[in-house]
Amino acid sequence: MNYDLTLLKQACEEYKISLTSEQEQQFIQYYELLTEWNKVMNLTGITEFEEVLVKHFADSLSIAKGLDMEKIHTCIDVGTGAGFPGIPLKIAFPHLKVTLLDSLNKRLNFLNEVISRLGLEEIETVHGRAEDGARRAEHREQYDLSVSRAVSRLASLCEYCMPYVKVGGVFVSYKAEKASEELTEAKKAISVLGGKLEKEVTFQLCRTDMERDLIVIKKVKNTPKKYPRKAGTPTKEPIL
Template identity: 55%
Template sequence: MSENDSSKSASLAEILIRLTAEKGLALNQRQMEQFDLYYRELVEWNEKMNLTGITDRDQVYIKHFYDSLSLAFFEDLSSVETLADIGSGAGFPGIPLKIAFPHLKLTIVDSLNKRIGFLRHLADTLGLEGVTLVHGRAEDIARLTEHRDRYDAVTARAVARLAVLNELCLPFVKVGGWFAAMKGAAVAEETAEAGVSIRELGAELAGTHSFRLPMEDAERYMVMLRKIKSTPKKYPRKAGLPVKQPLL
């Protein structure tokens, strides 16, 4: 790493520490070292496989790291033990949340084995313990006893429309737990059309949060759903059907 790159990394670390501290989240030196290593591994692996279209360090720190951590601005993750991240891609938001909250038992589900390989390497390189990586479609994994109705919290970030996400994610949530759909576009229409799926899958709308990404001034939204009863056994439907025929 050049002296200029090292200086830029240090300044971005300071910015991330300041921005998260303003939201009540304290990051230490060890965690910032993990974020720096995460960035470097992401860029290196991105040359071999398509993980992200965002590789500029400034944007990765804000659009990926800060955005992932934003869940902690609205929910108390210190009281969450088990977290599942569905369709995590390059590890967002699950891995940044695991870095910030090492106590979390994190499970990541992704349909592409190459991404699972990257995430396995990443978890080992960052020294993260308590990370389970599952290769498969969410529709199939959610039917397995060890994953169904098992998690205190479930996340999905910019994966699909809410009516689709609900069927993919709510079966993983235990009764009394919550699902956070992290969105980059206005969600009023999505939330309205998802009313049927929310009720049918055993949840209720707990609220919607909105904020702007610092430096980027981009809008972000977070739809919070609370699981109030078990999801009927017929859901999720077979792989591909929730996308083709959402519960509307």
Template identity: 50%
Template sequence: MQPEEFQQALAEHGIALTATQMAQFATYYAYLIEWNQKMNLTAITEEKDVYLKHFFDSVALAFETDLTTDRHLCDVGSGAGFPSIPLKIVFPELDVTIVDSLNKRITFLNNLVAALHLDGVHLYHDRAETFGQNPQFRGQFDYVTARAVARLNILTELCLPLVKKSGYFYALKAAKSEEEFVEAKPAISQLGGKFITEKSFSLPVSGDERHVLIIQKTKETPKKYPRKPGTPAKQPIK
């Protein structure tokens, strides 16, 4: 997917990118490739693949929810900024918080945000477990996203405590897994969530499958969650 194809594909979904936004995506790609030589940000480096599998894939979340209003989104384990930075470029009014456990990635994102001249992006070097226990952030976000950083039962414990009541957690997955969903049901329930639906779509050009699991926060998460760093992965809720 070339940049022009990316622009056209989003236009078909009612998202019209300006010349400024297209320039921001071009800068994003340049920074990603430059910094990827110094640290491991992504295995996907061809321009056409980055625009398809990172940029389009990230913005596709907007096909499932309204991001055009003044909302607060937290991206857990964002890595190189996906999906939150592409969403921020497309929806400048979105207030974005990114938390990542690797300080090198936060350094990259700080430089990227400055280069893209983005306001309303807040970057934190922290573990999701401790971040979710911080009163400043707990239960404060309309939307929380995580893009394939762990199995769903673990992701739910890392992300749902950050969602405000009636807000949503979006788990972005490359593959459908009924087993993973069944495994996560106890965690979703115990943490105050309600599974709403799973949206599936195929990427243009490649036809690769993508899945978005949508979980709404209907009750406050018990105070003991998330547990200490490392515990959710070692002892997932059953």
């Protein structure tokens, strides 16, 4: 089947990302595996090729509007689900060493198949809840970048994601729309967990009228050892 990658190429041009023909082929393979596995397990409600190009692939790569990804070496995708944004980032920026964290083994089985079929190297999957993974020495404050496209409120996401980031690194939260209210609400959490808001980047996604927001939080000091709290607490009782 012939796939038209024009929308992804246009997005990459906007983000100043250059894709080789091999990388373009990897995105196509990823799409094929996503739709194939989606028939037997719930990975995504978005399956049309052009929609996946825009709402999953281009959206994942939009972090380049807020960060110089060439300066990032290690990245953890917290609650990666079907691999967004972690796998598109690994395809587009092969130098990245990527960890995909998720609490469902069946999703990790899918991701391991993608990694194998696409021939990706220096990328691993880790099974566990965000709160538990951040207590393990091999993951706590070990990453230049922690990312999440999860729908949780920012105050909760900060507690899930910031313990993974080393001092000097960043946590980037992908939001579907302007998150000013969430930012105000999360002000205390950001500070308590060792962060400082660096910038908020708002834009229209890839020739659509969909507004996107990148919240870039710099890690300026170590996260206190008591965080993250036990599983479920950051959502039920966010730091406010």
